[in-house]
Amino acid sequence: MEQHDHAAHVGYSGDKDQIIKRLKRAEGQVRGLQRMVEDDTYCIDILTQVSAATKALETVALQLLDDHLAHCVTEAAQQGGDVAEQKVREASAAIARLVRS
Amino acid sequence: MEQHDHAAHVGYSGDKDQIIKRLKRAEGQVRGLQRMVEDDTYCIDILTQVSAATKALETVALQLLDDHLAHCVTEAAQQGGDVAEQKVREASAAIARLVRS
Amino acid sequence: MEQHDHAAHVGYSGDKDQIIKRLKRAEGQVRGLQRMVEDDTYCIDILTQVSAATKALETVALQLLDDHLAHCVTEAAQQGGDVAEQKVREASAAIARLVRS
Amino acid sequence: MEQHDHAAHVGYSGDKDQIIKRLKRAEGQVRGLQRMVEDDTYCIDILTQVSAATKALETVALQLLDDHLAHCVTEAAQQGGDVAEQKVREASAAIARLVRS
Numbered sequence: 058m059e060q061h062d063h064a065a066h067v068g069y070s071g072d073k074d075q076i077i078k079r080l081k082r083a084e085g086q087v088r089g090l091q092r093m094v095e096d097d098t099y100c101i102d103i104l105t106q107v108s109a110a111t112k113a114l115e116t117v118a119l120q121l122l123d124d125h126l127a128h129c130v131t132e133a134a135q136q137g138g139d140v141a142e143q144k145v146r147e148a149s150a151a152i153a154r155l156v157r158s
Numbered sequence: 159m160e161q162h163d164h165a166a167h168v169g170y171s172g173d174k175d176q177i178i179k180r181l182k183r184a185e186g187q188v189r190g191l192q193r194m195v196e197d198d199t200y201c202i203d204i205l206t207q208v209s210a211a212t213k214a215l216e217t218v219a220l221q222l223l224d225d226h227l228a229h230c231v232t233e234a235a236q237q238g239g240d241v242a243e244q245k246v247r248e249a250s251a252a253i254a255r256l257v258r259s
Numbered sequence: 260m261e262q263h264d265h266a267a268h269v270g271y272s273g274d275k276d277q278i279i280k281r282l283k284r285a286e287g288q289v290r291g292l293q294r295m296v297e298d299d300t301y302c303i304d305i306l307t308q309v310s311a312a313t314k315a316l317e318t319v320a321l322q323l324l325d326d327h328l329a330h331c332v333t334e335a336a337q338q339g340g341d342v343a344e345q346k347v348r349e350a351s352a353a354i355a356r357l358v359r360s
Numbered sequence: 361m362e363q364h365d366h367a368a369h370v371g372y373s374g375d376k377d378q379i380i381k382r383l384k385r386a387e388g389q390v391r392g393l394q395r396m397v398e399d400d401t402y403c404i405d406i407l408t409q410v411s412a413a414t415k416a417l418e419t420v421a422l423q424l425l426d427d428h429l430a431h432c433v434t435e436a437a438q439q440g441g442d443v444a445e446q447k448v449r450e451a452s453a454a455i456a457r458l459v460r461s
């Protein structure tokens with residue numbers, strides 16, 4: 058209950074199922090990577106799969122960011138003042154971490 | 159004049175001098191790269207300089223994005239409606255291009 | 260048995276335990292992300308964790324590449340000819356995928 | 361003369377003209393960015409151009425790396441010993457800088 062109420066306040070509420078589905082797929086890819094290493098799979102084939110897993114995580118990050126801008130940042134902007142500024146600063150820092158990772 | 163008036167409406171107005179200074183430095187780095195190639199500089203040393211130029215451009219991009227969120231997106235959010243949604247969509251697409259480049 | 264013999268031929272044989280340990284940690288991070296989403300954790304905190312998981316995978320990729328250059332590519336170079344050329348082409352393509360992902 | 365002799369020893373000798381052409385184009389893009397900022401171009405349009413310039417530099421980097429592996433690293437591998445190991449270590453470090461930039 059508590060949680061359901063809270064859910065209304067995170068930007069990604071509407072995309073929760075899709076995000077979890079994507080993360081489960083990424084988890085499967087990372088587990089698949091372990092099997093590949095254990096089976097002495099050729100390095101290049103493992104690298105291809107690492108790129109796929111990285112891309113999957115990137116897609117999740119971009120979806121979360123889009124939801125965050127569309128909800129949390131937008132609402133803060135409507136309130137204005139310090140909260141709005143802080144949300145933008147926070148979002149920019151998260152974008153910088155993503156771009157540099 | 160026109161232009162000066164217009165300047166008030168771009169998110170990065172306050173940071174214009176700094177952004178141009180950074181771009182001039184990046185331009186110098188790219189010109190330096192041409193000299194390095196012409197002088198048959200060792201590949202690895204050129205690669206180090208390419209990474210530096212790429213990072214300089216990334217810093218400009220992150221600054222522009224921060225300004226864009228702090229001004230254009232924030233103002234659109236305050237107006238609400240379709241404009242707000244469109245600005246977020248546009249910003250998210252620009253972030254995706256940056257993360258993937 | 261078969262497999263153990265084969266192990267001698269992959270570039271990362273000597274780092275296998277460390278790579279699997281890192282992948283297990285990355286898997287734990289991705290599972291942690293699912294819990295964070297289920298618990299309606301604040302978007303920005305999830306994004307921080309996504310960046311951490313992406314970095315962990317990147318570290319694995321760079322380790323695999325280093326091993327690949329040090330063993331597979333080096334051995335192919337010593338044989339020379341088409342095999343050497345093909346290995347370099349393959350490694351370059353894998354590097355391009357990583358840089359662009 | 362000196363230089364021409366030296367040219368034979370860098371990995372990218374055969375691609376020099378193409379690399380310089382690409383760098384000149386990247387320089388033009390960075391100069392174009394300065395004009396865009398001076399003309400108060402819309403942030404998002406500038407960001408699109410920054411991504412294009414970054415991609416152009418990335419392409420140069422990947423070409424240099426490919427040439428480096430195909431020539432310098434391959435030749436060092438054929439010599440074997442410490443030189444070979446050092447070249448691989450150096451190439452891996454350059455790849456890591458690129459992946460993380």
